[in-house]
Amino acid sequence: MDGKSDTLMLGTPELLAMYRDMVRIREFEEACPKLYSQGKIGGFLHLYSGQEAVGVGVAHAINNDDYMISAYREHGLAIARKVPVQAVMAELFGKATGVSKGKGGSMHMFDADRRFMGGYGIVGGHLPLAVGLGYSILYREGDEVVVCLFGDGATNQGVFHEAMNMAALYRVPVVFLCENNLYGIGTSVARASAVEELYKKSCAYETPGLRVDGMDVLAVYQAVHQAVQKARNGEGPTYIEARTYRYRGHSISDPGTYRSEQEKKIWKERDPIPAFADYLLREGQASKDVLAAIDEEEQKLIVEAIAFAEQSPDPDPEELWTDVYAP
Amino acid sequence: MPEITCREALNQALHEEMERDETVFLLGEDVGLYEGSFKVTKGLLAKFGDKRVIDTPISEAGIVGMACGAAMAGLRPIVELMTINFSIVALDQIMNHAAVARYMFGGQAAVPLTIRTPGGGGHQLGAQHSHSLEALFLHCPGLRVIVPSVPADAKGLLKSAIRSQDPVMFIEHEGLYAVKGEVPAGEYTIPLGRADIKREGRDLTLVTLSRMVYVCLEAAEELAKEGIEVEVLDLRALNPLDMKAVLDSVRKTRRAVTVEESWLTGGWGGEIAARIMEEAFDDLDAPVLRVGGADVPMPYNKALEKAAIPDAAVVVARVRELF
Numbered sequence: 186m187d188g189k190s191d192t193l194m195l196g197t198p199e200l201l202a203m204y205r206d207m208v209r210i211r212e213f214e215e216a217c218p219k220l221y222s223q224g225k226i227g228g229f230l231h232l233y234s235g236q237e238a239v240g241v242g243v244a245h246a247i248n249n250d251d252y253m254i255s256a257y258r259e260h261g262l263a264i265a266r267k268v269p270v271q272a273v274m275a276e277l278f279g280k281a282t283g284v285s286k287g288k289g290g291s292m293h294m295f296d297a298d299r300r301f302m303g304g305y306g307i308v309g310g311h312l313p314l315a316v317g318l319g320y321s322i323l324y325r326e327g328d329e330v331v332v333c334l335f336g337d338g339a340t341n342q343g344v345f346h347e348a349m350n351m352a353a354l355y356r357v358p359v360v361f362l363c364e365n366n367l368y369g370i371g372t373s374v375a376r377a378s379a380v381e382e383l384y385k386k387s388c389a390y391e392t393p394g395l396r397v398d399g400m401d402v403l404a405v406y407q408a409v410h411q412a413v414q415k416a417r418n419g420e421g422p423t424y425i426e427a428r429t430y431r432y433r434g435h436s437i438s439d440p441g442t443y444r445s446e447q448e449k450k451i452w453k454e455r456d457p458i459p460a461f462a463d464y465l466l467r468e469g470q471a472s473k474d475v476l477a478a479i480d481e482e483e484q485k486l487i488v489e490a491i492a493f494a495e496q497s498p499d500p501d502p503e504e505l506w507t508d509v510y511a512p
Numbered sequence: 513m514p515e516i517t518c519r520e521a522l523n524q525a526l527h528e529e530m531e532r533d534e535t536v537f538l539l540g541e542d543v544g545l546y547e548g549s550f551k552v553t554k555g556l557l558a559k560f561g562d563k564r565v566i567d568t569p570i571s572e573a574g575i576v577g578m579a580c581g582a583a584m585a586g587l588r589p590i591v592e593l594m595t596i597n598f599s600i601v602a603l604d605q606i607m608n609h610a611a612v613a614r615y616m617f618g619g620q621a622a623v624p625l626t627i628r629t630p631g632g633g634g635h636q637l638g639a640q641h642s643h644s645l646e647a648l649f650l651h652c653p654g655l656r657v658i659v660p661s662v663p664a665d666a667k668g669l670l671k672s673a674i675r676s677q678d679p680v681m682f683i684e685h686e687g688l689y690a691v692k693g694e695v696p697a698g699e700y701t702i703p704l705g706r707a708d709i710k711r712e713g714r715d716l717t718l719v720t721l722s723r724m725v726y727v728c729l730e731a732a733e734e735l736a737k738e739g740i741e742v743e744v745l746d747l748r749a750l751n752p753l754d755m756k757a758v759l760d761s762v763r764k765t766r767r768a769v770t771v772e773e774s775w776l777t778g779g780w781g782g783e784i785a786a787r788i789m790e791e792a793f794d795d796l797d798a799p800v801l802r803v804g805g806a807d808v809p810m811p812y813n814k815a816l817e818k819a820a821i822p823d824a825a826v827v828v829a830r831v832r833e834l835f
Contacts, residue, residue, distance in 0.1 A: 252585075286618030295617035302584060303617055307608050313577020314609065320578060321585035324537070324563065344604075347574030354569065508619035509653050511677030 193407055197470050203245055203402050204465060205479050207237040207458050210261040212487045213270055214433075217260075217277065220491065221437050226277045228290050233261030235432035238457035239364050240265040242405025242427075243332050246413055252300045252318045254311050255334040257292035258364075258431075259304035262334060266301045268294065274490040280497035287500045288508070308369075309335060309342030312361070316348050319357030319422075330358040330416040332409065338369030340386050341378055349424070353390040358416035360409060361387070361424045364399065370435040371443045387424035399429030400457045403464075430455075513694035521663035521695050522552045522628075522684070525670040526590070528699070530560055533588060536674060539566040539575060540592030549594050550630060550689050572598050576605035576627065580679075583625040584613065588674060595641045596631035596683060610679040611654030625679045628670070632685040632723055632773055633821050639809035642817075644722070644774035649681045650750040650783065656680040656704055657750040661725035663693040665748055668702030676704060685723045705752025709761070713743035716767040716831055719758055719784050721747040724771045724822065731827035740835060750780055758784060759792050766797040767834050771827055776804030798834040803827055 214232045221230050233240065236258070244265035247253065255262045263273050268284055276283030277291055284294050292306040302318060305311035315333035322329050339345050340363060352359050365383050367374055375381055387394035397408040405427055412423035430452035434441040441449075465471040516524075530536045537560075542549055544557040544567040557565040568575045572593060579589035593599050599606065606627065613621040633642035649657045656678050660666040666684070673680040710725055711732050718728040728744045735742050745761050747754065762768045768788055770781030781802040788800050806820040 254581075283618070285616065285620070288618050289616050293616045295620050297617075297620040302581075303613070303621070305609070307604055310577070310604055310609055313574045313605065314581030314584065316574070317578040317581020317583070317589075318585050319581075321582045321587050324582070324587060344573050344577060347569075347571040348577070350569060351571065351574050351578060355566075508615045510656075511614070511622060 193403060193410070199245065200465060200470050201475070201479065203241050203406070204461055204471070204476065205483060206241045206244070206265050207402065207461065208480055208483045209270065209486065210237045210240065210264050211458055212483050213264060213273070213490070214261060216487050216491060218437060220277070225495070226291070227279065229257070230277070230291050230437040231258040231435065232431070232433045232437070233258055235452065235456070236364055236366060236399065236429045237261060238402035238461070239362070239399045239405050239427045239429055240334070242402045243334065243362060243409050246406050246409035247330065247332055250300060251329050251413070252302050252331040253334070254302040254315050254318065254331065255304055256308065256311065256336055256339065257304050257306045258336065259294055260291065263294040263296065263301055263304070266296070266299050268296045268299055268301055270486060270490040271493040274494040275497050278494040278497065279499065280494055281500045281504070282493070282497040286504065288504065309339035309344045311335070312339065312344050312348035313351070315359050315361070316352050316355070316357055319352065319359040320355060322358055323355070328417050330360060330413050332360045332362055332413070334362045334364055336369065337363060337365040337367065337374050337383055338377065339363070340383055349387055349390045349392060352422040353392045356419065356421035359422045360412040360416060361422060362409065363424070363426045364429055365426050366429050366431045368435070368444070370439070384424065384426035392422050392424050394424045394426070396426045396428060399427030400455045400460065402457055402461050513696055515692050516663055516695050517690050517692050518663045518666050518684070519550065519552055519689040521667035522670055523554055525667045525674070526553065526556060527559070529671055529674045530556065530564065535586065536588045536590065537564040537566070538590045538592070539568050539579060541568055541570055541575070541594050543567060543592050548592060550686070552628070552689070553592065572601040573605050576602040577609065579625050580605060580610045580613070580623055583623045584621050588624050590626045590628060590674060593627060593629040596629045596645050597640050597643055599627070599629050599645065606655070606679070606681070607652050611652050615654060622677050623679045624677050626673045626676070626682055627680065628682045628684060630684040630686045632687055633810050633817055634687045636812055636814055636817060637810070638812045642810035644772070644805065646681075646683050646750055647774050647778060647780045650780050654679065655751060657683065658704060658748065659683045659721045659750060660748055661688065661722050661746050663691070664695045665702060665708065665746075667695055668700055669704065669748060671701045672704050675701070680704075683722070687723050705749045705754055707754040707757035708746045708748055709743060710746045711742070711744040713741035713765065715740050715765055716742045716769065716834060717758070717761040717765045718742050718744050718769055718771050718827065719747065720744065720771040721750070722773065724773050727822060727824050728771050728827060730824035731831065734824060734828050735831055740831065742831060755787055755791070758788065762788055762792050763795045766795060769801045769803060769827070769830055769834070771803045771822060773805050773821055775807050776802060777807050779804045801830050801833065803830050
């Protein structure tokens with residue numbers, strides 16, 4: 186991160202907003218395990234800690250009317266997309282005020298107003314949906330784009346290849362973003378994919394594939410920004426592999442014993458949040474006091490979100506039967 | 513009223529709905545240039561162009577998923593899956609995505625998607641192209657399941673399916689495309705989920721749908737010669753399921769037999785029979801019986817295939833057991 190903000194034309198407010206969003210996600214995610222152990226959050230809980238630079242880099246590189254769609258490790262992505270943290274936390278609590286009315290849970294956040302088109306729990310299953318969202322843009326002759334996020338495991342699914350082929354065939358404005366955190370649950374990429382360089386997997390479809398440092402929010406921003414511009418200009422899809430790391434297990438119940446302490450240490454030394462803080466200080470974009478104030482504000486926001494979720498009502502029992510079909 | 517085939521009736525519905533609503537578009541394998549494996553999509557590419565009539569690669573999951581995404585963005589895609597067995601390839605997209613999106617996202621997502629697909633046996637196509645899988649989709653909340661028999665119903669129901677805000681499995685029958693029937697001229701629709709009495713009778717109700725309607729009508733003729741007047745109730749849809757029509761008929765006739773081409777075990781006939789038993793047991797003079805396809809993968813040999821699919825003689829024999 187050397188003087189990148191100049192080339193990216195990002196002003197101080199935008200850079201600080203990126204920092205704030207990453208802190209917000211980290212604070213949110215790190216509050217969750219305790220709430221889970223208290224029984225306030227149920228089901229699966231896939232935390233995003235460590236991967237913040239990817240989601241935040243993406244969210245800042247797209248417009249409000251662009252679409253974002255993702256897999257199930259998506260609390261952080263919803264927050265990056267400016268879904269209110271209260272509604273995200275309330276969803277984890279299963280409350281009526283949750284972003285999906287308490288009927289989706291950790292894996293299924295959706296916010297139509299923000300064009301956050303959902304978290305999906307079938308690995309790779311949402312990739313064809315992204316193609317369809319992209320096709321709807323072409324159909325209406327709009328200039329929006331779709332960013333579709335998924336994990337490394339999705340690249341081994343059949344629909345990954347179907348979606349890649351159809352996206353290239355119809356030249357839909359979709360950016361495919363693989364968050365390669367090196368493991369599909371406990372199986373490393375090397376043990377699951379014949380091609381370890383995942384960015385190469387789009388070559389069969391003549392779709393540009395590139396790799397970016399997923400621990401560097403500006404690098405992600407830059408790569409996505411360029412891909413998005415291409416998509417808007419009618420130049421079709423791009424496939425980006427962001428190399429990143431999740432600091433916690435696959436889900437809350439996974440102690441992550443398949444990863445060495447040494448490996449975890451290396452990636453923690455590359456933590457995207459302190460790295461970006463150092464960059465902002467070095468570039469004179471912020472003082473330590475400014476960053477500390479952001480940290481404090483975000484911690485407070487999460488405390489408030491938890492209180493909001495605690496105090497929110499459960500869904501009405503009648504909600505069991507609503508929204509199966511159109512009213 | 514003009515007499516046309518099911519194929520023509522479906523084709524008219526597609527033309528009319530695409531003319532009526534610019535958000536309606538069609539995608540599937542060989543639906544454009546080739547005009548569909550069964551020629552149901554004839555003339556559409558020429559009239560509406562390749563933005564609205566999309567020839568896709570052979571990627572059933574990709575096709576249905578793409579349509580689901582487009583539907584979530586407010587378009588009204590119609591997918592043609594060449595054979596209902598291929599819908600199994602896309603089952604994840606149908607059952608895990610299209611069917612659940614509205615509920616799972618707290619009512620924020622709508623999937624106004626119609627999947628047209630032909631099923632049924634009778635053409636010696638063996639065990640991967642001949643089944644009747646409507647019960648599979650009946651099992652899944654969030655889907656509508658429409659299974660027409662006559663051309664007029666096929667047209668009116670397809671138009672309603674396309675206008676529906678829910679994902680619809682619109683299951684045609686390969687053996688019915690060339691069957692003719694009277695179709696009203698001009699614009700009309702048939703609401704989803706209303707059964708239709710195809711023949712009135714007082715002694716027993718045959719609850720059926722799709723090609724088995726014709727088998728039941730043939731059986732009814734035969735039984736009438738013996739003085740047994742059966743009512744043939746064409747469900748036309750399994751979801752919404754018109755149980756009121758079933759119960760009204762059964763309360764009149766006091767006997768019922770379900771007749772389906774799908775595998776008997778786990779078929780929809782068992783569901784109907786159970787509901788009749790739960791809701792109208794005291795009105796029955798006899799137990800509800802079921803007729804269904806043989807519980808085997810469809811054989812190729814002509815005689816074996818014929819034996820796997822119910823015919824009028826089987827229905828007649830089953831009905832006689834109740835008198």
